[in-house]
Amino acid sequence: MLESKGEKIFVTGLTLVLILLSIIALVPLLSVISTSLSSKSAVDMNLVTLWPKQFTFDSWAYIIDRPDLWRSFFLTLSTTLIGTVLALLMTALLAYPLSKPEFRWGSVIMIGVVIAMIFKAPIVPYFLTVRGIGLYNNPLVLVVPHILNPFNLIIMRTFFKQFSKELEEAALLEGCGYFRMLFQFVLPLSKAVLATLALFYGVLLWNQFQHPLFFLQDPDWFPLQIKIRQFITDDSVIMAGAASTADLNYNERTLRAATVMFAIIPIILVYPFLQKYFVKGAMIGSVKG
Numbered sequence: 001m002l003e004s005k006g007e008k009i010f011v012t013g014l015t016l017v018l019i020l021l022s023i024i025a026l027v028p029l030l031s032v033i034s035t036s037l038s039s040k041s042a043v044d045m046n047l048v049t050l051w052p053k054q055f056t057f058d059s060w061a062y063i064i065d066r067p068d069l070w071r072s073f074f075l076t077l078s079t080t081l082i083g084t085v086l087a088l089l090m091t092a093l094l095a096y097p098l099s100k101p102e103f104r105w106g107s108v109i110m111i112g113v114v115i116a117m118i119f120k121a122p123i124v125p126y127f128l129t130v131r132g133i134g135l136y137n138n139p140l141v142l143v144v145p146h147i148l149n150p151f152n153l154i155i156m157r158t159f160f161k162q163f164s165k166e167l168e169e170a171a172l173l174e175g176c177g178y179f180r181m182l183f184q185f186v187l188p189l190s191k192a193v194l195a196t197l198a199l200f201y202g203v204l205l206w207n208q209f210q211h212p213l214f215f216l217q218d219p220d221w222f223p224l225q226i227k228i229r230q231f232i233t234d235d236s237v238i239m240a241g242a243a244s245t246a247d248l249n250y251n252e253r254t255l256r257a258a259t260v261m262f263a264i265i266p267i268i269l270v271y272p273f274l275q276k277y278f279v280k281g282a283m284i285g286s287v288k289g
Contacts, residue, residue, distance in 0.1 A: 036060065036257035043253050059254040063262055071220070072227035073262075075139070079223065080205040083143040087201040088194060090147045091156050096182050098153075099160035110157075117150035127214060141215040142223060146205055152197045159193040160186065206267065224263050231259045 030050045035043055037060075042053035063069060098106045098113075121129075135141040163186060171181050187194065209225045216222060222230070231238040238255050 032257045032260055035254055036261050038254060039249050040251045040254060043251060056249050058249040059258040062250060063255060063258045068219075069224075069227060069259070069262070072222055072224045075142075075221065076206060076224040077266075079139070079142040080202055083146055083205045084198050084201045086143065087147045087149070087152075088198060091149070091153050091197060092182065092187060092194075094148070095153050095156035096160055096178075096186065098157045099163070113150045113153055117154070130215060136215050137217045137221070139216070139221045141211055142205070142208065145211060146201070146208070149201070149204070152200055156190075156193055156197060159190060163189070203267075228259055228263050232256050 027050065031048075034048050034050055034052045037052035037055055037057070038048045039054035039056050039058075042048055047053045097103045098110060100106065130136065130141065130145065135144060167185065168181060171185055176185075207225065208223070209229075212221075212223050212226045213229075216226070238252055238259070
């Protein structure tokens with residue numbers, strides 16, 4: 001179909017606006033990258049803008065050699081992987097029966113789910129509850145409170161409601177139970193929603209900040225985001241172990257920039273391959289349940 005002149009002008013204008021917004025969004029990122037790859041003297045003299053000055057990897061070499069940063073990185077990575085698997089399992093186990101009209105308590109439970117999604121728990125009672133079940137200063141607090149998200153539960157329930165009833169009825173006639181049906185038939189055919197929610201849960205677990213800030217006191221259990229906060233706010237932490245000589249080719253600013261890039265590079269590398277699932281997830285959630 002041929003586009004009218006007005007449509008061409010609109011598409012061209014919209015494209016230019018999106019390009020402009022993309023450039024604006026990239027400027028801070030390029031500035032951080034340039035700072036992390038520039039020398040101390042260039043940064044001190046404010047010569048660095050969007051391109052490195054006096055190019056050097058010294059800041060990166062120092063950051064990569066920090067065992068405490070790697071400990072936080074692998075803690076965040078492990079909690080993200082384990083938490084995502086557990087979250088998908090728990091979400092599926094609750095969403096599947098809620099998708100069945102014969103489940104008499106389904107509507108009551110869904111009202112509770114919607115209320116939990118709209119009205120968040122007050123901070124003080126939530127803190128006391130989490131501490132009361134033994135998760136204070138416990139690395140499990142990085143996983144357990146996140147294994148069931150009301151919004152993700154609604155998305156998966158909506159998807160299951162569209163599942164072929166004929167296939168389920170045939171499986172039931174063959175003597176297949178509900179648990180076997182879920183794990184052998186339903187979930188293998190639900191890769192789209194599983195990939196979508198895995199991405200949602202993964203991003204949530206990777207970027208969590210409030211929970212470790214409230215509940216973790218032992219520095220050995222600090223995840224990556226809290227460690228970055230330490231590096232940004234405390235010069236003594238980021239410079240710990242650095243040689244106290246005048247000829248260092250890095251300073252606090254270059255090290256902070258390198259640390260920030262260290263934390264976001266995994267997301268930058270993974271996100272382009274998974275971006276389509278965000279769109280697919282929005283489409284799944286928009287279908288009437």
